[in-house]
Amino acid sequence: MNVGGVKFGGQPGELPSVLCGTIFYQGHRIVEDEGRGIFDKKAAKRLIDRQAELSAETGCPSVLHLYARSIQAFQSYLDFIDGVWSGPFIIDSADAATRAAAAALVSEIGYADRAIYNSISLATDEAEARSIGDSEVDTAIILAYNPSEPGVDGSLAILETGGRVRAEGLLATARDLGVTNLLIDPAVLPLGSGAGSALRFSVAAKARLGLPVGSGIHNAISSWSWLSKKETAIRKGCDAAAGAMQLLSAADFLLYGPIEMADVIFPAAAMADILIAEAVRDLDIAPEGVHPLHRLV
Amino acid sequence: MRDTTKKRIKGYEETWPPVRGDYRVCDPDAAVAVVTLTSPLVLRGAAIFGQCKTENLGVEKIVANVISNCNIRFLILCGVESKGHLPGNTILALHRNGIDEQGRIIGSGGAIPFIQNLPPEAISRFQDQVELIDCIGIEDAAQIEELIVRYSRMAKPYPSEPFQVVKRKAAHRLIAAGEGDLFFGAGVAMDTTAWIVIDESETEATIEAATEG
Numbered sequence: 001m002n003v004g005g006v007k008f009g010g011q012p013g014e015l016p017s018v019l020c021g022t023i024f025y026q027g028h029r030i031v032e033d034e035g036r037g038i039f040d041k042k043a044a045k046r047l048i049d050r051q052a053e054l055s056a057e058t059g060c061p062s063v064l065h066l067y068a069r070s071i072q073a074f075q076s077y078l079d080f081i082d083g084v085w086s087g088p089f090i091i092d093s094a095d096a097a098t099r100a101a102a103a104a105l106v107s108e109i110g111y112a113d114r115a116i117y118n119s120i121s122l123a124t125d126e127a128e129a130r131s132i133g134d135s136e137v138d139t140a141i142i143l144a145y146n147p148s149e150p151g152v153d154g155s156l157a158i159l160e161t162g163g164r165v166r167a168e169g170l171l172a173t174a175r176d177l178g179v180t181n182l183l184i185d186p187a188v189l190p191l192g193s194g195a196g197s198a199l200r201f202s203v204a205a206k207a208r209l210g211l212p213v214g215s216g217i218h219n220a221i222s223s224w225s226w227l228s229k230k231e232t233a234i235r236k237g238c239d240a241a242a243g244a245m246q247l248l249s250a251a252d253f254l255l256y257g258p259i260e261m262a263d264v265i266f267p268a269a270a271m272a273d274i275l276i277a278e279a280v281r282d283l284d285i286a287p288e289g290v291h292p293l294h295r296l297v
Numbered sequence: 298m299r300d301t302t303k304k305r306i307k308g309y310e311e312t313w314p315p316v317r318g319d320y321r322v323c324d325p326d327a328a329v330a331v332v333t334l335t336s337p338l339v340l341r342g343a344a345i346f347g348q349c350k351t352e353n354l355g356v357e358k359i360v361a362n363v364i365s366n367c368n369i370r371f372l373i374l375c376g377v378e379s380k381g382h383l384p385g386n387t388i389l390a391l392h393r394n395g396i397d398e399q400g401r402i403i404g405s406g407g408a409i410p411f412i413q414n415l416p417p418e419a420i421s422r423f424q425d426q427v428e429l430i431d432c433i434g435i436e437d438a439a440q441i442e443e444l445i446v447r448y449s450r451m452a453k454p455y456p457s458e459p460f461q462v463v464k465r466k467a468a469h470r471l472i473a474a475g476e477g478d479l480f481f482g483a484g485v486a487m488d489t490t491a492w493i494v495i496d497e498s499e500t501e502a503t504i505e506a507a508t509e510g
Contacts, residue, residue, distance in 0.1 A: 069380065094381030096408070123408035147353050147411030148399045156483050165399050165411075192317070193354055204485040207494035225317060250494075 001181050001212055003139050004088030004114035006061040007288075008183065008212040008252050013280035016058075016291045017247050017269045018214070020090060021051050021259030022065040024077055028258070034069040037076030045084050047259045052085075054266040059295040060273065062262075063116065065090040065255060071101040078111065090141070090255075092118040100131030112136035119143040119185060120174050122158065122165060133177040140179045142170050144201065145187035150194055152201045155186055156208065171209070183253065184213045188220045195220035199249035206250045214253030217246045222257065236261070240268035247272040270296055308367035308454045315461065316361045320347025328452030329371045329445045330363055330427075334385050336376030336436050342445040344369050350379045352387040352407030357414050359388065364422045364460040370452040375432040375441050383407040385433040392429050395420050419462050426455045 001008045007015055023044060024031055030043040048064060055062040064085050068074040074091070081089065089111075091102040099117070106115040117132060121143035124132075132140070146158035148165050157163035159171050166173075174182055184205050186198035195217070202213045221227065221238050228235070243254050243265050256265040270292035277287040287293045309325055322345050331338075331346035340346045344366060349355040363369050374385045387405040391412070394403035402410040412420065430444060484497040 094379070094408075096381065121409065145409060147409060147413045148401075150413055153483050165401070190354065203487070203494060204483045207485045208483065208496050223319075225319060 001183075003063075003116060003181055006063060006088050008214075010252070010288075011280070011285050012250055013273075013277040013285045013287060015252070015288055016060045016273050017251065018061045018063055018253035019051075019055070019262075019265060019269055020063040020065045020214075020253060020255045021047075021262050021265075022067055022092075022255070022257055023047060023259045024073070025067045025258060026069070026094075034073060037068065037070070037073030039076075039080075041080060044080065047262075048081070048084050051259055051262045052087075054262050057295070058266050058270040059290045059292045060266055060269050061087075063088045063090060063253070065092060065118075065259075067092045068098060068102065069093065069095070071098050071105065074098065074102045074105060078105065078109065088114045088116060088139075090116045090118045091137075096123065096125065096128045100128045103132055103135035103137045107136040112138070115139065116141060116183065117179070120170055120177075120179065121145060121187075122147075122170075124173070129173065129177055132179065138179055139181035139183070140174055141183045141185045142174055143185050143187050144170070144205065150189075151197055152204055155197075155201050156205065159184070159205070159209070182211050184209065184211050185255070186213070186215050188215050188217045190223045191220050199245060202246065203250040206252075212252035214251045214255065215246055216255035216257065217242045218255075218257035218261070236264045240264050244268045244272040248276065309365060309459050310461070313366050313459070314345060314362035315365050316358045318347060318355075318358045318362070319349075320345050320362075325366060326368050327445075328368055328449045328454075329373060330359075330369045331373045331375060331441065331445065332359060332385070332388065333376035334374065334433065335379045338376060338436065338438050338441070340438055340445065341442055342449065343373075348376070349384045349388075350382060352379075352382045352384045352402075352405060352410045353413070355384055356387055356391060356402075356410075357412055360391075360415055360419060360423045361462040364419060364426055365462070367426070367455040367457065367459055368452075370427055370455060371430055371448040372427045373430040373432055373441060373444055373448070375435045377436065378433055381408050383410075385431075389429060389431060391420065392424055392427075395424065415462055419460060422460045426460075 006018055008018055030040040032038045051062050066077050066089050068077055093099045106112050115137050117137050117140035119141040144155040144159050146154040146163050149163050160169040162168045186201040188198040189195050198215050206213045218239050221242050273292045277293045313325055323343050325344055327344040329343050331340055331343045332349050335350055378385045383406050387402055387407040387410045390405040391402045396402055396412050400411045400413055487494045
């Protein structure tokens with residue numbers, strides 16, 4: 001799968017992991033006004049440049065994960081990235097109307113082929129679905145969250161059949177809306193509530209559906225109360241470890257959270273990519289030309 | 298001989314609250330619990346207070362911790378609502394309408410408002426035991442503390458035993474073995490020697506097609 005020049009998927013060990021850092025997230029210090037999208041442009045450029053530098057250094061491609069509270073903020077962020085980022089980006093908001101409006105906006109300004117919609121899920125109502133269908137966005141993250149049937153089977157059911165809560169599977173819904181590039185997200189729950197099943201689901205979904213898989217496993221770490229009382233270095237260590245575990249569990253991409261974590265995540269992901277590539281070296285799976293195995297060792 | 302009287306009078310088990318989360322316990326004998334939604338408020342006088350940002354698992358934890366303490370008769374919802382998720386709106390809907398057969402909280406405006414880890418009796422108990430005080434949007438700690446004092450005076454413990462929510466155990470299931478030696482469920486197995494992941498349904502279809510051919 002190719003989105004805005006970045007390849008997702010392949011057999012484990014074949015392609016480097018795609019790493020997606022979030023900017024303008026809720027509570028991001030560089031944002032002065034979340035509603036209007038007013039922020040420190042110098043700081044934002046530094047963060048985006050740093051992610052791009054690490055991407056070039058390691059060989060792991062990157063995606064900019066844009067979070068906005070309102071469509072006005074989205075407009076402001078998209079105007080800004082026009083000059084500083086030419087790769088793919090994720091459009092995301094907690095508000096369905098804002099996400100839907102963003103899909104229309106990127107279509108209008110000619111960015112739809114670089115945009116990844118986050119996400120199509122059980123929460124996608126008719127109005128949001130109509131907006132996605134009317135837009136030119138053809139790439140979306142499909143959230144396999146099935147609260148009525150937790151676990152691997154339930155997550156696959158929500159994608160394939162809709163399980164007990166939808167008349168059809170989310171994959172069919174997405175395709176009906178013109179979304180041809182589907183990225184699967186297991187929806188990582190908090191530790192203690194079933195976070196680990198995302199790892200097993202990732203392997204099962206990739207094998208069964210043949211689609212790229214990835215997650216925001218950092219959410220399980222950041223919501224872990226026990227860890228939150230520990231030092232920063234310890235928390236970062238757990239973030240890196242969780243990312244690497246997700247990659248070893250067949251993930252093709254990571255929604256690694258705050259873009260400030262790039263310095264921690266890129267080395268960890270590159271290390272995981274190298275180990276996986278070496279693990280399959282004698283099975284005739286060769287890593288692509290641009291890969292941490294070729295760049296860093 | 299063990300004295301159980303004290304335990305019953307207290308209205309909660311020694312291990313209360315039973316579910317971990319983003320909260321602080323002040324006085325387990327107090328009558329008021331406070332959900333501050335996304336606002337990181339620090340309050341005095343409540344039995345327990347804390348944030349809630351999600352409309353499913355977060356809400357379940359609140360219900361489990363509230364109904365396991367009979368002293369809690371009022372639940373104040375305050376602070377800034379979590380956009381999109383709407384946990385405050387969801388708690389109000391749960392209390393007013395309950396859930397449907399799929400576990401969906403009836404009437405919630407939240408994104409994915411489902412209850413998956415609580416039995417129906419726990420929802421009924423929640424509806425019966427506590428009265429909700431809707432102060433969503435208010436972040437003034439002093440104002441909320443005044444409400445805590447006011448409602449604490451009005452309360453008597455719920456006349457029953459604490460309701461303990463027991464986590465459902467995952468059913469043990471034997472997964473049919475195929476060619477692989479590491480099984481992920483849903484018909485997917487891995488042959489760890491060859492590092493090949495197999496979808497057993499596809500494998501069977503291939504074998505059938507080859508046999509027929």
